[in-house]
Amino acid sequence: MGAECQYELAQAAYVKLALHALKHPAAAVNGLLVGRLLDGASSPVVVAVVDVVPLSHCPHHLPLLPTHELVLNLVEDHFGAQGLAVVGYYHANALRDDADLPAVAKRVGDHIFRNFPRAAVLLLNNNKLEEAVKGKNREPVVQHPILSNSSKWISSTV
Amino acid sequence: MAAAAVAAMATAADDEARLLRLEEQAGHGGGGAWEYLCLARKLRARRPDPVLRLGLALLNNSSARSRLASEQWTLYEQVAVAAMDCHRLDVAKDCIGVLSKQFPGSARIGRLEALLFEAKGEWADAERAYALILENNPFDQIVHKRKIAIAKAQGDMSLAVEYLNKYLELFMADHDAWRELAEIYVSLQMYKQAAFCYEELILAQPTIPLYHLAYAEVLYTMGGLENLQTARKYYASTIKLTGGKNTRALFGVCLCSAAISQLTKGRNKEEESSELQSLAAEALLNDYKQRAPSKEVLITNMLKNMKLS
Numbered sequence: 001m002g003a004e005c006q007y008e009l010a011q012a013a014y015v016k017l018a019l020h021a022l023k024h025p026a027a028a029v030n031g032l033l034v035g036r037l038l039d040g041a042s043s044p045v046v047v048a049v050v051d052v053v054p055l056s057h058c059p060h061h062l063p064l065l066p067t068h069e070l071v072l073n074l075v076e077d078h079f080g081a082q083g084l085a086v087v088g089y090y091h092a093n094a095l096r097d098d099a100d101l102p103a104v105a106k107r108v109g110d111h112i113f114r115n116f117p118r119a120a121v122l123l124l125n126n127n128k129l130e131e132a133v134k135g136k137n138r139e140p141v142v143q144h145p146i147l148s149n150s151s152k153w154i155s156s157t158v
Numbered sequence: 159m160a161a162a163a164v165a166a167m168a169t170a171a172d173d174e175a176r177l178l179r180l181e182e183q184a185g186h187g188g189g190g191a192w193e194y195l196c197l198a199r200k201l202r203a204r205r206p207d208p209v210l211r212l213g214l215a216l217l218n219n220s221s222a223r224s225r226l227a228s229e230q231w232t233l234y235e236q237v238a239v240a241a242m243d244c245h246r247l248d249v250a251k252d253c254i255g256v257l258s259k260q261f262p263g264s265a266r267i268g269r270l271e272a273l274l275f276e277a278k279g280e281w282a283d284a285e286r287a288y289a290l291i292l293e294n295n296p297f298d299q300i301v302h303k304r305k306i307a308i309a310k311a312q313g314d315m316s317l318a319v320e321y322l323n324k325y326l327e328l329f330m331a332d333h334d335a336w337r338e339l340a341e342i343y344v345s346l347q348m349y350k351q352a353a354f355c356y357e358e359l360i361l362a363q364p365t366i367p368l369y370h371l372a373y374a375e376v377l378y379t380m381g382g383l384e385n386l387q388t389a390r391k392y393y394a395s396t397i398k399l400t401g402g403k404n405t406r407a408l409f410g411v412c413l414c415s416a417a418i419s420q421l422t423k424g425r426n427k428e429e430e431s432s433e434l435q436s437l438a439a440e441a442l443l444n445d446y447k448q449r450a451p452s453k454e455v456l457i458t459n460m461l462k463n464m465k466l467s
Contacts, residue, residue: 067406102345
């Protein structure tokens with residue numbers, strides 16, 4: 001995993017992400033990123049995130065296993081037909097100033113990483129999301145922890 | 159008993175549907191705002207935007223307000239809370255001002271003022287205000303719960319858990335509190351403790367399918383053969399209590415059966431479980447055929463994988 005990896009987020013995917021978080025302002029939301037590896041041989045490697053699948057907005061369903069297993073299976077099947085795979089996971093925290101990736105997100109990220117070594121985990125920045133809604137700030141609202149060599153998720157800039 | 163539970167859930171669903179209908183209607187100027195606000199209050203639904211908009215419109219309209227007479231104070235309270243939820247602290251402050259002039263020295267207003275501190279993020283002031291109220295009335299449930307909420311809002315989950323446990327020692331029958339505690343434990347990945355909370359809930363209210371479902375999911379997450387078998391039993395009881403309509407429970411039974419057969423490979427297979435599994439699988443397929451025929455293929459594939467594995 002020493003190679004640089006770039007991620008392209010399609011607009012539809014990005015908008016779905018943001019809207020999911022905005023629809024449930026009082027809860028944590030999460031979902032899967034779906035996409036494909038564009039060109040494995042080039043460097044930097046590019047992963048295109050084509051779509052997102054919003055998962056849930058209930059705080060007590062987030063870390064529970066059955067739903068996650070089910071969902072990963074079904075989503076892989078459904079998008080596999082189109083040549084896409086689960087390439088990552090997104091998460092938005094319930095508390096506004098909470099900028100940490102919760103343990104459950106790391107675990108899901110690890111699981112996805114086992115199947116897709118270029119997995120990405122996106123953490124929504126709630127402050128930036130609020131500003132984007134008010135039209136003040138046009139910066140992207142996601143922080144992007146990636147899997148470093150020592151298999152910990154570290155932050156990197158978008 | 160199961161029929162009563164299903165009927166209760168049906169009326170709750172009816173109420174929710176009526177709430178949404180009234181919201182639409184009132185939002186487009188079709189009247190029924192007061193009815194909507196009363197229903198929202200009764201159901202304790204959290205819909206701050208419409209409540210704020212419609213409530214404020216009613217309050218600012220002096221003829222409508224005088225028609226409400228003594229009910230207007232409840233409306234002021236409702237609008238104040240909705241305003242705080244929408245972060246319109248100016249509106250909240252005005253409403254609370256009106257109320258405190260009408261009811262000076264009231265503990266109920268005191269709670270609202272402390273809530274306003276919370277909304278502003280002034281935690282120390284809020285805690286002080288709540289402590290004052292508790293001095294006069296140490297068994298004020300709502301204030302106890304706000305203290306827990308402050309801990310949660312500050313992200314201090316272990317403190318929230320500590321407060322919640324103390325609260326439950328005093329108010330053992332508060333089911334919402336048990337649920338809240340279970341959810342916090344789950345978010346902290348303390349599954350055994352969460353399971354304990356759900357067990358208490360099921361003992362107290364055995365006909366509510368929600369608790370059976372949540373308990374089953376926690377057991378499945380904990381893993382291990384015994385937990386999986388128990389989880390399957392609770393998924394099955396959820397199916398019974400919801401008349402077979404709960405998709406998650408149907409999925410749950412299939413997942414459990416697949417996981418159990420993985421664990422018991424080579425040992426004697428139980429005969430009774432396969433009937434449950436095939437019934438659940440059939441119910442799932444029918445459900446998808448009716449409601450989402452395009453996704454039926456996915457389910458068929460998944461079930462095939464499970465039976466083979």
